[in-house]
Amino acid sequence: MRLYNVFILMLFSCITTLGWAGNNAAYISQSVPHAMAAGKQITVSVTMKNTGTTTWTGPNYRLASQNPVGNWTWNIPRVLLNTNESVPPGGTKTFTFTITPEAITSFDRAIYRNFQWQMIQEGTEFFGALTENINVNLIYTPNITTSNPPIKAPAPVLTNDFTFNNFLGANVLQSSIPRTDGVTGWIPTTSQMQVIAKKASEMNLTTFRLLVPIPPDNNPAAVAPLVNAIKQTLDIAYANGLKTIVTLSGYTKYSFGKHCDWEVSFQELQANSATIVRGLYNHPGLLAWDLNN
Numbered sequence: 001m002r003l004y005n006v007f008i009l010m011l012f013s014c015i016t017t018l019g020w021a022g023n024n025a026a027y028i029s030q031s032v033p034h035a036m037a038a039g040k041q042i043t044v045s046v047t048m049k050n051t052g053t054t055t056w057t058g059p060n061y062r063l064a065s066q067n068p069v070g071n072w073t074w075n076i077p078r079v080l081l082n083t084n085e086s087v088p089p090g091g092t093k094t095f096t097f098t099i100t101p102e103a104i105t106s107f108d109r110a111i112y113r114n115f116q117w118q119m120i121q122e123g124t125e126f127f128g129a130l131t132e133n134i135n136v137n138l139i140y141t142p143n144i145t146t147s148n149p150p151i152k153a154p155a156p157v158l159t160n161d162f163t164f165n166n167f168l169g170a171n172v173l174q175s176s177i178p179r180t181d182g183v184t185g186w187i188p189t190t191s192q193m194q195v196i197a198k199k200a201s202e203m204n205l206t207t208f209r210l211l212v213p214i215p216p217d218n219n220p221a222a223v224a225p226l227v228n229a230i231k232q233t234l235d236i237a238y239a240n241g242l243k244t245i246v247t248l249s250g251y252t253k254y255s256f257g258k259h260c261d262w263e264v265s266f267q268e269l270q271a272n273s274a275t276i277v278r279g280l281y282n283h284p285g286l287l288a289w290d291l292n293n
Contacts, residue, residue: 065116
């Protein structure tokens with residue numbers, strides 16, 4: 001009985017001295033967008049720490065895709081260490097690699113795919129912590145063409161315009177009740193805009209974003225009052241030291257076919273959009289054009 005007790009004490013002493021030898025890993029961080037263009041390459045990174053007692057060396061030690069295990073969702077199920085690279089206990093490794101999300105052929109489906117990884121010793125075991133799982137939204141991004149090519153070379157962009165202190169702004173969203181000139185949407189009247197601009201100036205804002213719902217009739221004469229209303233808004237904003245981003249809205253998809261009952265496709269608004277751009281592109285109070293969504 002005493003001999004048995006001595007053996008147990010010796011075994012416990014060995015375990016205490018050596019620790020729990022083996023593979024282990026901790027998840028540190030990752031750089032992965034929550035939305036990606038379907039079918040287009042993108043570079044991501046995952047950082048893991050060796051918290052075990054073994055040294056990670058190639059080609060056996062790798063980062064492996066999970067959820068589900070070994071999937072090809074990102075067109076790469078394993079990420080290898082660099083040639084002759086090793087990660088000792090206590091060391092960290094940032095795996096930087098290129099993925100290619102699956103291709104999508106339609107705007108109509110919301111596609112989400114899991115992005116999660118774990119260390120593996122090939123032929124032996126998965127080990128350590130899983131990375132944070134990210135449910136990535138894959139977005140259809142077709143090549144877009146237009147029958148209205150640029151009518152003017154892009155204006156130079158000053159880096160200083162987009163620094164924190166020089167890019168403080170707000171959306172201009174007035175009532176959708178029609179104005180006396182027949183313009184509908186969220187374009188403020190001149191009296192409303194005077195109040196908005198004055199308050200914005202007092203708040204030290206520098207930028208407005210004006211949402212412009214474009215009518216789909218493709219009639220340049222009919223859209224003229226809208227161009228004039230936008231110009232009045234830009235005039236007042238500029239007089240108060242603010243510049244404006246004009247967001248072209250009123251559509252839901254690029255190609256023909258409705259997705260929402262109250263909106264049409266962008267192609268059905270191209271002619272009116274071009275009329276607006278031609279009428280305002282050289283206004284000194286215009287900071288940028290923006291396409292909705």
